[in-house]
Amino acid sequence: MPYHSVVCVKQVPDTANITAEAMREDGTVNRTALPAIFNPEDLSALEAALELRERYGGTVTVLTMGPPKAADILRDCLYRGADRAVMLTDRRAAASDTLATSYILSQAIRTIGETYGAFDFVFCGRQAIDGDTAQVGPQCAEKLQIPQITYMEELVRLTDRTVVVRRNVGNGWEIVETTLPALITVIDTANQPRPPAVRKVMLYKRARIQDEVVAQVRQQLPDASPEERQTEVERQLEVLRGRDLLIEQWNLDDIGADLDRCGLSGSPTKVYRVQSIVLTKSGYKEIPPTEAGVRELIQELVVDRTLG
Amino acid sequence: MIRVNREGEVWVFAEQEGGVLNEVALELCGKARELADELGVPAAAVLPGNNVSGLARRLIAQGVDRVYVTNHPRLAHFQTNSYAKVLVELIKKHEPQIVLFGATHLGRDLAPRVASQVRAGMTADCTDLQIRDVTDPKTKQVHEKLLLQIRPAFGGNIVATIVNYDWWPQMATVREGVMPLRDPDSSRTGEVLDEPVEITAADMPLKLVERHVEPRTVNLKGARVIVAGGGGMGNRENFRQIHDLAGAIGGAVGASRAAVDGGFIGKEHQIGQTGTTVRPALYIACGISGQVQHRAGMEESAKVIAINNDPEAPIFSVASYGILGDAAQVIPMLIKTLRERPVQTNS
Numbered sequence: 328m329p330y331h332s333v334v335c336v337k338q339v340p341d342t343a344n345i346t347a348e349a350m351r352e353d354g355t356v357n358r359t360a361l362p363a364i365f366n367p368e369d370l371s372a373l374e375a376a377l378e379l380r381e382r383y384g385g386t387v388t389v390l391t392m393g394p395p396k397a398a399d400i401l402r403d404c405l406y407r408g409a410d411r412a413v414m415l416t417d418r419r420a421a422a423s424d425t426l427a428t429s430y431i432l433s434q435a436i437r438t439i440g441e442t443y444g445a446f447d448f449v450f451c452g453r454q455a456i457d458g459d460t461a462q463v464g465p466q467c468a469e470k471l472q473i474p475q476i477t478y479m480e481e482l483v484r485l486t487d488r489t490v491v492v493r494r495n496v497g498n499g500w501e502i503v504e505t506t507l508p509a510l511i512t513v514i515d516t517a518n519q520p521r522p523p524a525v526r527k528v529m530l531y532k533r534a535r536i537q538d539e540v541v542a543q544v545r546q547q548l549p550d551a552s553p554e555e556r557q558t559e560v561e562r563q564l565e566v567l568r569g570r571d572l573l574i575e576q577w578n579l580d581d582i583g584a585d586l587d588r589c590g591l592s593g594s595p596t597k598v599y600r601v602q603s604i605v606l607t608k609s610g611y612k613e614i615p616p617t618e619a620g621v622r623e624l625i626q627e628l629v630v631d632r633t634l635g
Numbered sequence: 636m637i638r639v640n641r642e643g644e645v646w647v648f649a650e651q652e653g654g655v656l657n658e659v660a661l662e663l664c665g666k667a668r669e670l671a672d673e674l675g676v677p678a679a680a681v682l683p684g685n686n687v688s689g690l691a692r693r694l695i696a697q698g699v700d701r702v703y704v705t706n707h708p709r710l711a712h713f714q715t716n717s718y719a720k721v722l723v724e725l726i727k728k729h730e731p732q733i734v735l736f737g738a739t740h741l742g743r744d745l746a747p748r749v750a751s752q753v754r755a756g757m758t759a760d761c762t763d764l765q766i767r768d769v770t771d772p773k774t775k776q777v778h779e780k781l782l783l784q785i786r787p788a789f790g791g792n793i794v795a796t797i798v799n800y801d802w803w804p805q806m807a808t809v810r811e812g813v814m815p816l817r818d819p820d821s822s823r824t825g826e827v828l829d830e831p832v833e834i835t836a837a838d839m840p841l842k843l844v845e846r847h848v849e850p851r852t853v854n855l856k857g858a859r860v861i862v863a864g865g866g867g868m869g870n871r872e873n874f875r876q877i878h879d880l881a882g883a884i885g886g887a888v889g890a891s892r893a894a895v896d897g898g899f900i901g902k903e904h905q906i907g908q909t910g911t912t913v914r915p916a917l918y919i920a921c922g923i924s925g926q927v928q929h930r931a932g933m934e935e936s937a938k939v940i941a942i943n944n945d946p947e948a949p950i951f952s953v954a955s956y957g958i959l960g961d962a963a964q965v966i967p968m969l970i971k972t973l974r975e976r977p978v979q980t981n982s
């Protein structure tokens with residue numbers, strides 16, 4: 328039987344490769360100077376959903392929340408085989424912590440279910456590399472009132488409404504079973520994400536969200552009146568829709584979100600202070616790489632009782 | 636969300652498996668004691684499981700005043716929903732001001748679900764916790780005695796301090812091994828309270844089919860001295876020097892990811908962000924560059940000796956002693972000196 332999946336994906340700054348250019352003089356990180364990438368474990372989540380569809384049929388809908396620029400990773404999902412993409416973008420969602428983010432995502436997932444039909448699986452990457460919290464998956468599951476299985480290493484079996492999953496538990500693994508629908512978070516060892524397919528890149532590289540069309544028209548018609556621009560936007564949207572290249576774009580109203588639970592007002596945690604890592608070099612002593620140097624070092628460690 | 640309850644206790648989730656407490660729960664009892672003393676409130680542990688009341692004594696010895704025990708056959712094996720139900724019910728009933736979990740696989744699965752259900756904030760993977768008066772930069776309002784939740788973010792390149800102003804409880808997971816494990820004090824006394832919670836089949840959406848866990852064979856966290864080798868050791872054979880030095884100095888063997896990826900040693904020896912976090916009295920880093928992900932797991936060590944042939948290696952910036960040279964030559968010198976050392980007869 329076919330299964331329908333929703334995959335949550337995020338565009339993140341590439342924190343693993345912070346370059347000197349991305350550091351400000353005061354030592355803080357300039358996020359905007361970092362390349363934006365597809366969160367690695369979200370690619371594993373997407374791959375899990377695509378493999379499922381290949382075996383059993385069904386659909387894969389990807390969802391991201393972020394600034395319009397994050398449409399890049401939605402196109403990337405289409406290149407890799409997603410059937411449909413949804414962009415949730417809204418300034419009022421800015422500064423959401425994990426509680427607010429999971430509320431917004433769960434509302435969007437519900438709306439996806441209402442719009443395109445009930446889903447069986449929600450897949451998330453275990454965690455995003457900009458925050459490393461691993462909280463959004465479990466919190467979405469709670470908000471959707473469905474079971475969660477975190478740290479999936481392998482989808483062992485799927486029969487009718489029952490899924491069996493092997494999950495990592497740190498010092499080993501366990502195999503658990505649950506009934507659908509369920510939310511699963513995927514770790515990077517679960518699979519080998521497929522690369523974009525050239526044919527799909529050719530097909531979807533012109534796929535756009537509405538905000539991108541608006542920005543593009545503003546560039547194309549710098550001197551036009553607002554009405555003229557609006558007409559041009561409508562025309563371009565119609566063309567994209569006709570070619571099935573218009574990526575769905577929603578705001579908080581479209582998903583019926585309670586604004587008190589979104590953004591700053593919906594976030595219990597506040598960032599009070601951010602410091603870049605200051606490397607401590609106090610009391611540093613250089614030891615020459617000689618027998619005498621080493622002997623003196625050991626002696627010093629014995630004297631200060633570091634060595635017994 | 637619960638009200639801002641200044642009489643609220645400081646809580647620790649007492650993670651156990653098969654009747655054995657996870658060490659991080661013991662570490663957190665010590666930290667909870669410290670925080671509770673600063674706040675002038677009791678520290679308590681929440682202990683769900685099946686026939687686990689016997690573990691309460693140990694938790695008290697590690698520093699808590701009270702242990703809330705929920706025994707139920709359906710709690711014999713951890714699963715998210717049933718354990719979350721216990722936590723959520725007890726949080727609503729007792730209104731603690733702080734709830735701490737170990738940032739284990741289990742803790743990071745459970746804690747966010749609990750926070751979502753209570754509609755509270757949750758800070759993951761803290762490496763430090765402090766009580767401070769905090770002025771909200773926006774409203775200029777002073778909030779007394781808040782929990783500063785300090786954690787690395789952005790791949791370990793920054794340290795962020797998170798607070799919850801007036802939206803409690805303040806909840807966090809705390810990385811394993813960063814809070815010092817205190818010696819248990821068996822003369823401490825405390826209360827053990829039964830907290831029955833009804834667990835129905837509906838609270839058990841998961842069925843455990845099979846489980847395979849290995850006891851942690853390397854006790855990196857308990858080691859006073861750790862000798863760690865990295866990519867600079869070159870190959871598996873040369874990496875033997877690390878074992879030899881560890882043997883001579885009476886330490887445990889650690890490794891960087893490059894050494895693990897290179898097949899020099901097993902992954903259970905990896906130190907760092909995706910390995911174990913350690914804070915020994917002495918950490919000897921041999922042929923380890925000291926990338927941020929590695930430093931994250933060892934920079935709390937009391938003393939660090941770095942042996943590296945690259946004067947620019949970042950490991951030197953966290954070192955107390957730097958030896959600029961070839962590890963393959965320096966390590967034998969260290970071993971020789973240690974073996975020649977007269978045997979110490981005092982303690």
Ligand SMILES: Cc1cc2nc3c(=O)[nH]c(=O)nc-3n(C[C@H](O)[C@H](O)[C@H](O)COP(=O)(O)OP(=O)(O)OC[C@H]3O[C@@H](n4cnc5c(N)ncnc54)[C@H](O)[C@@H]3O)c2cc1C
Pocket residue numbers: 343864865866867868890891892893894905906907908909910911921922923924925926927928929932942943944945948960961962963
């Ligand atoms: C998400 C993520 C998580 C990670 N988690 C971890 C983690 O938990 N732990 C971890 O360690 N890494 C982790 N890493 C990898 C980390 O970024 C580094 O790649 C790794 O620590 C490098 O190991 P290394 O310094 O031993 O090896 P290398 O980068 O190969 O460096 C070898 C060092 O040895 C020196 N050297 C070479 N030959 C000699 C010699 N003969 N004598 C003395 N010195 C010599 C070199 O100058 C160099 O400094 C993670 C990376 C990512 C992206």
